[in-house]
Every structure is written in structure tokens, then in C-alpha cells.
């Protein structure tokens with residue numbers, strides 16, 4: 195029997211989902227700048243594999259693979275939704291209507307209702323911002339190192355909170371909310387900011403921008419659940435905490451799926467014939 199494989203070739207990472215011999219779901223990822231590694235992996239699998247592609251770089255990967263057969267393709271958003279629905283069912287999470295934020299290189303925001311979905315918008319603030327701004331400010335290049343170091347950081351000298359501005363005045367809104375991400379770097383006279391502090395501040399920008407947009411979308415559409423996915427959440431407990439606490443503060447229900455970045459690849463796998 196041919197091995198079924200779903201591939202999501204994204205802006206930064208190419209994710210692969212496939213069923214192994216025991217019918218267990220297997221997941222792996224490669225940098226999208228290294229299609230050769232993807233090709234080598236595929237070549238190491240049975241030549242009888244049946245592939246379905248998705249993602250913004252699907253066409254580029256298809257050309258690189260120089261496949262004799264035309265490889266089936268599924269639109270990225272359809273694949274992502276199918277992968278999200280599969281995981282909700284598999285994990286026993288009841289959720290009929292939700293806002294979905296895919297925090298990839300950039301962030302795309304959708305609404306899912308019953309079996310249908312539509313795109314509401316997005317923002318260029320995403321995982322690419324974390325590694326781009328992170329390397330510009332700290333010189334650190336590795337994603338893993340950035341998220342590990344960021345956990346040791348403090349945002350107190352980086353950001354300005356509402357309570358920093360209002361001090362003894364009566365607060366019009368919750369004082370613990372961020373009034374200005376990174377504003378503290380200009381306005382607070384503290385000399386010893388560490389790389390960890392800067393990285394924590396960048397995680398703050400991403401988490402709060404994405405969560406704010408999702409909360410506003412949820413309010414506009416009368417939705418309670420917000421599902422956050424994308425590889426930017428991979429091993430990234432700090433970003434999760436920022437998103438989770440802000441979403442809960444705004445009385446919405448944050449949902450994180452275990453296989454964060456793999457929804458598109460799983461959706462493509464489900465389409466693979």
C-alpha cells in the first residue's frame with residue numbers, strides 16, 4: 195500500500211504528516227530554505243508514496259521535486275481547517291464555532307463555524323517577527339535559543355504598563371495591561387536590559403497583538419472560543435502564557451492544540467488519496 199503523506203510548505207518551515215506502519219500519525223519539519231532535505235526524506239520513503247501538498251511554497255517545492263506525476267494540491271486555509279477539525283475531534287474538544295489564529299511566519303485569522311470557514315484578516319506580526327526582530331536586537335539566530343532565553347527575561351523595563359502612566363491616578367482600565375510595548379526602552383531610565391528582556395518583550399508584542407485581534411474578532415462575531423495554532427507556539431511556553439492570560443482576561447476561551455504547527459500538513463494528509 196502506498197504511504198500517504200501530507201506536506202505543508204510554509205514561508206519558514208515545511209511540515210510533513212504521515213501514517214506509519216502501525217497507523218500512528220507521525221510529524222516532522224524541515225526549514226523551507228532546505229527543500230533538498232525534504233526531497234532526501236521523501237526519496238528515503240517508498241516511491242509509491244501518495245502525496246498531497248499545501249502551503250504558500252507548495253508550487254516551489256513541487257518544482258524542486260521534479261515529480262513525474264502531478265502532485266495534488268489543497269488550498270492552505272482548507273487544509274488548515276481540516277487539520278484543526280481533525281485534532282479537535284481526536285482530542286475530544288467540543289468546539290462548534292471559533293476564531294482561529296495561525297501564528298506562522300505571519301499571522302492569519304479565520305472564523306470556523308460548523309463545517310465552513312472564512313478568513314477575517316491577519317497581521318504581519320508573527321513567528322517571522324520573533325526570529326527577525328530577535329536576531330536584530332540580540333544577535334541570536336536560533337529559534338530554540340531565543341525562546342529558551344526569553345523565558346528568563348523580564349518585560350518590566352521594556353514595556354510601559356497602564357499603571358506606570360497613571361501611578362496614583364484612578365485607573366480607567368486594568369493597570370496591568372500594556373500601555374506601550376517597548377515604550378519603556380525609550381522612557382524608563384534603566385541601563386541593564388538583557389538579551390532575555392528584549393526577547394521577552396518581543397514575545398509580548400506578538401502575543402498581545404495576535405490575541406487583541408482575535409479577541410476583537412471574537413467580540414464582533416459573538417464567538418467565545420479562540421484556537422491558537424502555528425509553529426511559533428512550538429515549545430514556546432512564554433508566548434502561550436502571554437496569549438492565554440490576555441485571552442482569559444478578556445473573557446474568551448483560549449484553546450491550544452498539541453500539534454501546533456501541523457494543522458496544514460494533517461489537513462493535506464487527510465486529502466491524500
Ligand SMILES: Nc1ncnc2c1ncn2[C@@H]1O[C@H](COP(=O)(O)OP(=O)(O)OP(=O)(O)O)[C@@H](O)[C@H]1O
Pocket residue numbers: 203204205206207208249250297298299300301320321322323324325337424425426427428455
Ligand atoms: N526550528 C525552527 N526554525 C525556525 N523557526 C521555527 C522553528 N520552530 C518553530 N519556529 C517558529 O515557527 C515560525 C513558523 O511557523 P509556521 O511553520 O507555522 O509558519 P509557516 O507555515 O512556515 O509560515 P506561513 O504559514 O506564514 O507561510 C517561525 O517564524 C518561528 O518563529
Ligand SMILES: [Mg+2]
Pocket residue numbers: 202204205249298299458
Ligand atoms: Mg503555515
